[in-house]
Amino acid sequence: MRALRTAATGMMAQQLNVEVISNNIANMNTVGFKRQRAEFQDLMYQSLERQGAQSSEAGTVVPTGVQVGHGVKAGSVYRITEQGSATRTDNRFDLAISGRGFLQITLPSGETAYTRAGNLALNDQGQLVTDDGYAVNPQITIPQDAVEVTISKSGQVQVSQQGQPAPTVVGTIELATFVNEAGLEALGDNLFLESGASGPATTGQPGSPGFGELLQGYTEASNVDAVSEITALIAAQRAYEMNSKVINTADEMLNVSTQLKQ
Numbered sequence: 001m002r003a004l005r006t007a008a009t010g011m012m013a014q015q016l017n018v019e020v021i022s023n024n025i026a027n028m029n030t031v032g033f034k035r036q037r038a039e040f041q042d043l044m045y046q047s048l049e050r051q052g053a054q055s056s057e058a059g060t061v062v063p064t065g066v067q068v069g070h071g072v073k074a075g076s077v078y079r080i081t082e083q084g085s086a087t088r089t090d091n092r093f094d095l096a097i098s099g100r101g102f103l104q105i106t107l108p109s110g111e112t113a114y115t116r117a118g119n120l121a122l123n124d125q126g127q128l129v130t131d132d133g134y135a136v137n138p139q140i141t142i143p144q145d146a147v148e149v150t151i152s153k154s155g156q157v158q159v160s161q162q163g164q165p166a167p168t169v170v171g172t173i174e175l176a177t178f179v180n181e182a183g184l185e186a187l188g189d190n191l192f193l194e195s196g197a198s199g200p201a202t203t204g205q206p207g208s209p210g211f212g213e214l215l216q217g218y219t220e221a222s223n224v225d226a227v228s229e230i231t232a233l234i235a236a237q238r239a240y241e242m243n244s245k246v247i248n249t250a251d252e253m254l255n256v257s258t259q260l261k262q
Helices: 001-025 226-258
Strands: 034-040 045-049 066-069 074-080 085-086 095-098 102-106 111-115 135-137 148-153 156-161 170-173 176-178 185-188 191-193 203-204 213-216 218-220
Touching: 001 034, 001 074, 001 226, 095 102, 135 185, 148 213
Parallel strands: 095 218
Antiparallel strands: 034 074, 045 066, 085 218, 095 213, 102 111, 102 135, 102 176, 111 191, 148 156, 156 170, 176 203, 185 191
């Protein structure tokens, strides 16, 4: 009976949907997190009577035919790159990106990863790093005697040192953009890698055409909306229940057919 297998695909699809929603809700307070959305596609169809087939010797044709679907499958889990709100932290090394772009991070393997999480700090060598200790690329080193650090909207890092009247520029933070940001490969730890779907990285100075600006003393909040996610969770739960009801109904129909007496 097709209904059993079809409803089973529906239950598996809604299970995936709930898993994606639960991950969104779990990361409501994750800096720079971008919510995801599960998208589905219908499965293949079995043609019991093909549309357009000739139905008589007079040349009449079947207008619609009979096609029975075999359920649903996961098409993709799409990442929504909508801007999150800026949260003030008053930490002079925290950065929020207003607009497009990712910070570039050098991994221990030498690869370059990308992140929207700008909760940065200094390591024991004065280098600007993530909370896992991975250095920002290009590398920025803050002198030990710096009394004030200013990061402009265009990414220029200036330090004021005792005894020097004018601030000194110690480096410039660059951003990277991609043709398809949703195609980046997620590593966890707020990091992404370039993939064949994302296209190659294009680097540039913050504030230049096509690149966002930096906000010092802020971080970008998650773009997860609690009301939308709870609503989607309820809808997914109801869809799961309805598919389970189809399985119960199909089972009852099979039970009736097995009890028929000759």
